[in-house]
Amino acid sequence: MKISTTVSSIPTSPTLAVTSKAKALKAQGKNVIGFGAGEPDFDTPEHIKQAAIRALENGFTKYTPVGGMVELKDAIVYRTSEDYGIEITPENVVVSCGAKHSLFNLLLTILSPGDEVICPSPYWVSYPPIIRIAGAVPVIIDTTENNMRLEAAQLKESITKRTRAIIINSPCNPTGTTYTRKELEKIAEVCLENDLMIISDDIYHKIVYSGSEFSSIATLSRELTERTFIIQGVSKTYAMTGWRIGYCIGNAEVISAMTRLQSQSTSNPTSFAQAASIEALKGPQDTVEDMRKTFEKRKAIMVSMLSDIPGFELIEPQGTFYCFPSVKAHLDRFKTTSGLADFLLEKALVAVVPGEGFGSPDHIRLSFALHDENIVDGLNRIKQALS
Numbered sequence: 536m537k538i539s540t541t542v543s544s545i546p547t548s549p550t551l552a553v554t555s556k557a558k559a560l561k562a563q564g565k566n567v568i569g570f571g572a573g574e575p576d577f578d579t580p581e582h583i584k585q586a587a588i589r590a591l592e593n594g595f596t597k598y599t600p601v602g603g604m605v606e607l608k609d610a611i612v613y614r615t616s617e618d619y620g621i622e623i624t625p626e627n628v629v630v631s632c633g634a635k636h637s638l639f640n641l642l643l644t645i646l647s648p649g650d651e652v653i654c655p656s657p658y659w660v661s662y663p664p665i666i667r668i669a670g671a672v673p674v675i676i677d678t679t680e681n682n683m684r685l686e687a688a689q690l691k692e693s694i695t696k697r698t699r700a701i702i703i704n705s706p707c708n709p710t711g712t713t714y715t716r717k718e719l720e721k722i723a724e725v726c727l728e729n730d731l732m733i734i735s736d737d738i739y740h741k742i743v744y745s746g747s748e749f750s751s752i753a754t755l756s757r758e759l760t761e762r763t764f765i766i767q768g769v770s771k772t773y774a775m776t777g778w779r780i781g782y783c784i785g786n787a788e789v790i791s792a793m794t795r796l797q798s799q800s801t802s803n804p805t806s807f808a809q810a811a812s813i814e815a816l817k818g819p820q821d822t823v824e825d826m827r828k829t830f831e832k833r834k835a836i837m838v839s840m841l842s843d844i845p846g847f848e849l850i851e852p853q854g855t856f857y858c859f860p861s862v863k864a865h866l867d868r869f870k871t872t873s874g875l876a877d878f879l880l881e882k883a884l885v886a887v888v889p890g891e892g893f894g895s896p897d898h899i900r901l902s903f904a905l906h907d908e909n910i911v912d913g914l915n916r917i918k919q920a921l922s
């Protein structure tokens with residue numbers, strides 16, 4: 536059968552590719568340690584699960600409004616005011632089936648063929664494919680030589696007549712880079728001068744470590760709130776990746792067009808997952824901080840052990856649950872990070888994600904969303920295999 540040109544050009548997510556290889560080995564009874572996970576290993580908090588159970592028991596199993604229930608939009612307005620200190624209305628919110636879906640709807644809604652979107656690299660694997668699906672062109676700015684941080688001057692140089700938007704992901708998957716308010720102010724200035732739309736993917740905003748602080752470009756001024764689209768969701772903050780609830784906050788006209796697009800694809804996100812998300816956003820928040828603290832302890836273990844592996848160089852993450860060391864010193868031997876990842880999976884039974892999919896062919900990504908003892912065991916295996 537003939538596959539469309541658009542879909543033929545979409546790569547398989549490298550994260551999923553590693554996970555499936557690791558799963559195949561596990562199925563053969565091998566003791567594989569997976570550093571590939573892109574999701575918290577904690578269970579969804581009980582009070583959130585109970586809200587979904589109550590919704591099911593009350594027969595809340597039918598269609599809801601396409602862009603999300605009124606009560607969920609109200610909960611998002613409330614949470615946005617709490618977390619960002621900005622006042623929005625339900626007209627600024629559309630709820631979709633996960634933050635990836637929110638981003639997909641947004642990019643399809645605001646981009647036309649030939650438009651350019653700036654993506655600082657390393658970037659989250661899905662940005663360039665979604666931009667291409669929208670017929671637009673990802674313009675990659677490599678920040679590896681700049682401590683993985685985009686500078687305003689670099690941004691300025693990359694802008695052309697066709698540049699429409701920039702994606703800022705802070706804390707960043709895969710690097711953990713978390714921009715300061717001052718850095719964002721400089722980037723924002725260039726965006727304003729060049730009339731760019733800003734996409735602020737803030738999905739890791741609650742997973743930030745001591746010494747750093749989350750800031751969103753959307754909060755810097757009224758003018759910036761108006762040109763920024765915040766991508767958010769419950770997946771990472773509340774350990775709810777499987778529930779598939781994400782949302783976009785932004786200009787009411789664009790939000791309405793996104794809702795129209797969604798009305799012709801998925802319709803509403805799952806009704807009882809929406810009910811659970813209301814509880815997540817409005818209920819007790821202590822589990823969020825408990826998870827963050829656990830991640831911080833694991834990060835300390837991982838950072839210390841990675842710095843002990845010859846040929847690995849790491850910039851300590853300030854947020855997220857990933858480390859993204861450079862393994863350049865090993866690439867004479869393995870040629871690519873995929874080669875290194877294959878070697879580690881075969882010889883050490885350890886799964887890591889190669890950097891190519893993140894636009895960074897010298898790095899690998901290791902998640903610390905796994906128990907301390909597995910982190911220690913896995914990193915010891917890597918060290919041994921490479922020695």
Ligand SMILES: Cc1ncc(COP(=O)(O)O)c(C=O)c1O
Nearest residue numbers: 573633634635659708768770781
């Ligand atoms: C940077 C970033 N944005 C968005 C998403 C999508 O999140 P969701 O699971 O809600 O679709 C992810 C998931 O890995 C991510 O890492």
